Amino acid sequence: MQRLQKMIQAPWLRPLIFLVILIALWDFAIRIFHIPPYQVPAPIDVVITLWQEWPKLMSEAVPTTVATVYGFLLSAVFGIPIAMLIAGSRTIESYVYPLLVFSQSIPKIAIAPLFVVWFGFGMTPKVLSAFLLGFFPVVVSAVQGFKSVEPDLLDLARAMEASRLQIFRMVSLPYAMPAIFSGLKVSITLAVVGAVVGEFVGSNSGIGYVLQRSIGNFELPTMFAALVILALIGVILFWILDLIERLVIPWHASQRQDVIVAA
Amino acid sequence: MLAIDETAAARAMIQISRVAKTYRTTDGEIPSLRPIDLSIADGEFVVVVGPSGCGKTTLLRMIAGLMPPSEGEIRVGDRIVTSPHSDVGIVFQSALLLPWRTVLANVMMPVEVKGLPREIYQPRAEALLKMAGLGGFETKHPWQLSGGMQQRVAICRALVHDPKILLMDEPFGALDAMTRERMNAELQRIQRETKKTALLITHSIPEAVFLADRIVVLSERPGAIAAIYTVDLPRPRQLDVLGMPEFVRLTTTIRAHFNAQLD
Numbered sequence: 001m002q003r004l005q006k007m008i009q010a011p012w013l014r015p016l017i018f019l020v021i022l023i024a025l026w027d028f029a030i031r032i033f034h035i036p037p038y039q040v041p042a043p044i045d046v047v048i049t050l051w052q053e054w055p056k057l058m059s060e061a062v063p064t065t066v067a068t069v070y071g072f073l074l075s076a077v078f079g080i081p082i083a084m085l086i087a088g089s090r091t092i093e094s095y096v097y098p099l100l101v102f103s104q105s106i107p108k109i110a111i112a113p114l115f116v117v118w119f120g121f122g123m124t125p126k127v128l129s130a131f132l133l134g135f136f137p138v139v140v141s142a143v144q145g146f147k148s149v150e151p152d153l154l155d156l157a158r159a160m161e162a163s164r165l166q167i168f169r170m171v172s173l174p175y176a177m178p179a180i181f182s183g184l185k186v187s188i189t190l191a192v193v194g195a196v197v198g199e200f201v202g203s204n205s206g207i208g209y210v211l212q213r214s215i216g217n218f219e220l221p222t223m224f225a226a227l228v229i230l231a232l233i234g235v236i237l238f239w240i241l242d243l244i245e246r247l248v249i250p251w252h253a254s255q256r257q258d259v260i261v262a263a
Numbered sequence: 264m265l266a267i268d269e270t271a272a273a274r275a276m277i278q279i280s281r282v283a284k285t286y287r288t289t290d291g292e293i294p295s296l297r298p299i300d301l302s303i304a305d306g307e308f309v310v311v312v313g314p315s316g317c318g319k320t321t322l323l324r325m326i327a328g329l330m331p332p333s334e335g336e337i338r339v340g341d342r343i344v345t346s347p348h349s350d351v352g353i354v355f356q357s358a359l360l361l362p363w364r365t366v367l368a369n370v371m372m373p374v375e376v377k378g379l380p381r382e383i384y385q386p387r388a389e390a391l392l393k394m395a396g397l398g399g400f401e402t403k404h405p406w407q408l409s410g411g412m413q414q415r416v417a418i419c420r421a422l423v424h425d426p427k428i429l430l431m432d433e434p435f436g437a438l439d440a441m442t443r444e445r446m447n448a449e450l451q452r453i454q455r456e457t458k459k460t461a462l463l464i465t466h467s468i469p470e471a472v473f474l475a476d477r478i479v480v481l482s483e484r485p486g487a488i489a490a491i492y493t494v495d496l497p498r499p500r501q502l503d504v505l506g507m508p509e510f511v512r513l514t515t516t517i518r519a520h521f522n523a524q525l526d
């Protein structure tokens with residue numbers, strides 16, 4: 001009994017328990033309200049589809065994941081330096097930032113078809129679409145991170161006769177790291193959405209494509225199975241990023257507890 | 264008369280001549296410091312007290328070369344200060360330690376920035392930490408230390424490159440009264456052992472009298488020197504000087520300044 005209690009207290013188990021409860025409720029609701037399977041499939045049908053279609057779903061997951069990762073990397077590679085420029089210069093900020101914010105009110109999903117027009121079917125429009133969604137959160141968080149450096153800390157470094165580059169490398173960049181990582185985490189989940197949108201509008205591979213086709217054919221269990229795979233991609237990528245964060249900024253308050261326990 | 268003046272100037276570590284500061288902001292000009300003359304001798308411990316906003320921090324930042332005076336000039340040694348220089352180490356109100364660096368690495372930061380030889384300065388950093396009662400804490404991270412310990416690390420960092428002058432801007436303002444008294448005794452000992460010229464800003468009149476060779480009282484903004492008191496209490500001072508008649512007399516006299524200014 002005590003062992004069982006201890007197991008339930010394991011932090012990784014809790015979301016799983018919650019998930020099982022949700023699935024049970026889902027099953028329950030279908031039985032009670034007599035929801036027909038062409039509207040919402042029963043959980044067991046989804047599980048069976050997942051089981052039977054697993055190899056196919058996995059092979060479709062590959063292009064989606066690749067597009068997500070490339071789009072995300074582009075977001076990071078462009079987003080962080082642009083944030084540096086915006087945070088480092090009032091002039092650049094006044095020119096660029098308002099436009100960047102304004103551009104966010106354009107529904108990006110509406111732009112995705114344009115990428116197909118420009119680049120045809122295939123990987124490029126998906127990657128760009130993932131980049132388009134993932135880019136902004138990186139910039140916003142990184143700008144905020146670079147700007148939140150305590151002015152006294154900068155003065156302290158200047159009093160040591162530190163060069164601008166030294167100040168950036170030794171103070172501003174590490175200081176901004178936690179904010180950058182929170183931006184990257186939002187970015188990666190949005191990049192998954194971007195990749196799927198890219199697949200909706202112009203692709204014949206990937207989970208987005210599976211989703212679209214299964215809706216068209218009223219194969220609801222397949223569609224739900226694809227959603228599950230999509231969620232898995234998001235969770236796994238997020239988790240990898242979390243792991244990298246722990247390695248890069250073990251000193252940060254959000255990671256500290258583990259460090260002290262480990263020490 | 265002239266000759267005496269010259270020798271005094273020759274022995275001065277810090278020579279402040281007709282220094283005034285007016286901040287120019289978009290709201291107009293903010294006069295913050297009226298022309299000030301002050302000469303601080305090598306090895307002297309000078310404490311500046313004054314109402315908040317009277318320009319104490321401004322004065323300290325100008326001595327550090329973090330910003331230029333609007334009028335007059337500041338000499339440190341035989342150089343006119345125009346930019347940050349290696350003759351000073353600074354301690355601010357908060358310790359401003361970098362959380363991603365260990366205690367030792369924090370103390371070594373000025374050495375790294377200035378590109379000084381590690382093999383010479385690391386033993387010095389370790390010796391400083393030992394002197395400050397922090398031996399054995401070298402590999403700890405700042406968040407594992409109490410507020411008083413963090414501030415002592417900041418003092419070691421200010422001293423590591425062996426500057427001639429230690430500048431401190433309300434360094435113990437955030438500490439509780441008990442810790443503060445201990446830190447005062449500690450600071451007195453460190454200053455005597457390292458034979459540094461010290462300039463300390465504080466709001467606490469007892470702290471000023473306990474530590475100072477001379478106390479400079481500034482008037483309301485824009486600050487000007489209202490009075491200078493020489494403290495003749497013998498050194499090393501123990502915490503029991505707090506009850507001596509001379510101590511009480513000085514604190515009462517200085518406090519009267521502020522009460523008079525309030526009327």
Ligand SMILES: Nc1ncnc2c1ncn2[C@@H]1O[C@H](COP(=O)(O)OP(=O)(O)O)[C@@H](O)[C@H]1O
Pocket residue numbers: 286287288293294295313314315316317318319320321322484
């Ligand atoms: N960067 C600045 N720009 C404009 N005004 C400033 C700036 N820094 C300080 N001041 C003004 O100068 C005065 C003196 O400030 P400061 O030297 O910080 O005072 P203190 O340290 O004695 O409290 C204050 O009235 C403050 O408002």
Ligand SMILES: [Mg+2]
Pocket residue numbers: 319320321432
């Ligand atoms: Mg101040």
